[in-house]
Amino acid sequence: MVSPRVPSRRARWDDGIPPVLRPLMRAYLLGYASAVAPRLLTLFLQYLTGRRHKVPARDTPSGTADAEAKTKGVHVQGQLFLDSLRHVLLGGLDLQRFPTFCATIVGGSTLLEVPLKGVFNHFAQNLPELARKRLSRWVASFISAWFGLRLLQSKQTPSFTETITSNPGDGHSVNGAEKQTTIRHAGRTLDLSLFAATRALDVIVGELWARRKTRRLTAQKWTRLERAISRLIDPAMFALSSGLIMWTWIYRPSRLPRSYNKWIGSAAAVDGRLIEALRRCRQGELRYGEETGQAPLLGAMCADYGWPMQWGDPAKSIPFPCEMVHMGSGGSSCELHTVTRFVRSFRWAMATYLPLTLLLAVRSPNLKGIRRAVISAVRSSAFLGAFISLFFYGVCLARTRLGPRLLGTGTAARQAIDGGLCVASGCVLCGWSIMIENARRRKDMALFVAPRALATLLPRRYAWDKQWRETFVFAFSTAVVFTCVVENKARVRGVLGSVLGTVLKP
Known part of the structure; x- marks a missing residue:
């Protein structure tokens, strides 16, 4: 009897590596790819853009000199490109960079687990075997995460270093000479720590909720309210997080990374003078019915857009018309402005999303893949367009539609509305545009923005001697996630679960 053929497993690139070292x-x-690839892409785009914009040699008697200069310029540009390329590729190999950090956490957790398991088997024999196994894995991950983050934190960067110079007469100088003291601040790894804490919290809450759901379904007591909570928890988390980020962008932009401020400003396409006027309203510098010297701010905006100059004078215009918020789009109708804002934002987003989704569809070039890519781009663009238009409509809703009806039309009410209530209304509404996306995207986007929203509540820099608290939170959270992903990969939601499951696989 001939035994059935067993299909051979496709050889993997890491088959020649000992199993214990594969993770x-x-x-x-x-880690190296994620750290280097974005910088390489930026470098190549800058190089190609620079070559495209090179001015060709003129057809004149001096054309030969121009050609020689052009050739020399191309050579210099190519050399600078190669130097930058070498710097990017070698910079990723630095021991205090992200690749070594990833290897320390993952490799340390897998290598330490074996000896720790022996320790717990010897000293904690009264515990069940499964508990000893989980404990050894958790402690191994905790130790590795602690030292991994400390490795990143040990790198000194100019933005988190401050040099204080003591004057000869202040009592702190040496022999009457100036003395320079370097002070290091913590907080460079705060975003990474908040990301880990958010994922650990999601794992713990998700596990508790799953157990509750199982018990309630078994007892046939699962209610509509609980069903609604399960369905709306991710959209609610996204709405809360994105609203907090938008509030910070308006009133405390320094608490956001520079790239965030730049991207939100590009997407919102709003005149910076209008944002500054809202900030001054909240700070009390711009007060309606009073001459506080703020008229030139919005007055310049009126001159640029061809509006009556008195619109920009808070002493005369109480409040400044909502048409200024519309910035000439949609006229005086808040609803028409919302529609035109959506269309404009949708087009802006499609110019970004469609090329990216089509590029990803090249992996499986067929009609179905292209159709899926186009639908994905349309949905994501509609989400972003709705996000922006709902934010502005929330502002108009508080200023024109609901605010005056609920609070009145007096000067104090108008000051309160423009002093924060209108922005708060926009922040509450905008995040619910996430309902346009499918359930999987809602989950990933909610988990993406949550740590960034938490970062707005904390200082970007803090005292160096308090850094151990952040390190403890990161190590504890990472240990929770790593322990969970080995036993139940599906509990670690989103892309992170599949990535960690692949990396930690023997």
Whole structure:
């Protein structure tokens, strides 16, 4: 009797590596790729853009000199490109960079687990075997995460370093000479720590909720309210997080990374003078019915857009018309402005999303894949368009539609509305545009923005001697996620669960 043929397993690139070292190598290579690839893409785009904009040599008697200068310029540009390329590729190999950090956490957790398991088997024999196994894995991950983050934190960067110079007469100088003291601040790894804390909290709450759901379904007591909570928890988390980020962008932009401020400003396409007027309203510098010297701010905006100059004078115009918020789009109708704002934002987003989704569809070039890519781009663009238009409509809703009806039309009411209530209304509404996306995207986007929203509540820099608290939170959270992903990969939601599951696989 002929035994059935067993299909041979396709050889993997890491088959030649000892199983115990495979997670470490995967983590290092993945960390290196994630750290270097974006910088390489930016470098190549800058190089190609620079070559495209080179001015050709003129057809004149001096054309030969121009051609020689052009050739020399191309050579210099190419050399600078190669130097930058070398710097990017070698910079990723630095021991205090992200690849080594990833290898330390993943490799340390897998390598330490074996000896720790022996320790717990010897000293904690009264515990069940499964508990000893989980405990050894958690402690191994905690230790590795602690030292991994400390490795990143040990790198000194100018933005988190401050040099204080003591004057000869202040009592702190040496022999009457100036003395320079370097002070290091913590907080460089705050975003990473908040990301880990958010994912650990999601794992814990998700597990508790799943157990509750199982018990309630078994007892046939699962209610509509609980069903609604399960369905709306991710949209609600996104709405709350994005609203907090938008509030920070208006009133405390310094608490957001520079790239965030730049991207939100590009997407919102709003005149910066209008944002500044809302800030001054909240700070009390711009007060309606009073001459506080703020008329030139919005007055310049009126001159640029061809509006009556008195619209920009808070002493005469109480409040400044909502048409200024519309910035000439939609006239005086808030609803028409919302529609035109959506269309404009949708087009802006499609110019970004459609090329990216089509590029990803090249992996499986067929009609179905292209159709899926186009639908995905349309949905994401509609989400972003709705996000922006709902924010502005929320502002108009408080200023024109509901605010005056609920609070009145007096000067104090108008000051309160423009002093924060109108922005709060926009922040509450905008995030619910996430309902346009499918359930999977809602989950990923909610988990993406939540740590960034938490970062707005904390200082970007803090005292160096308090850094151990952040390190403890990161190590504890990472240990929770790593322990969970080995036993139940599906509990670690989103892309992170599948990535960690692949990296930690023996």
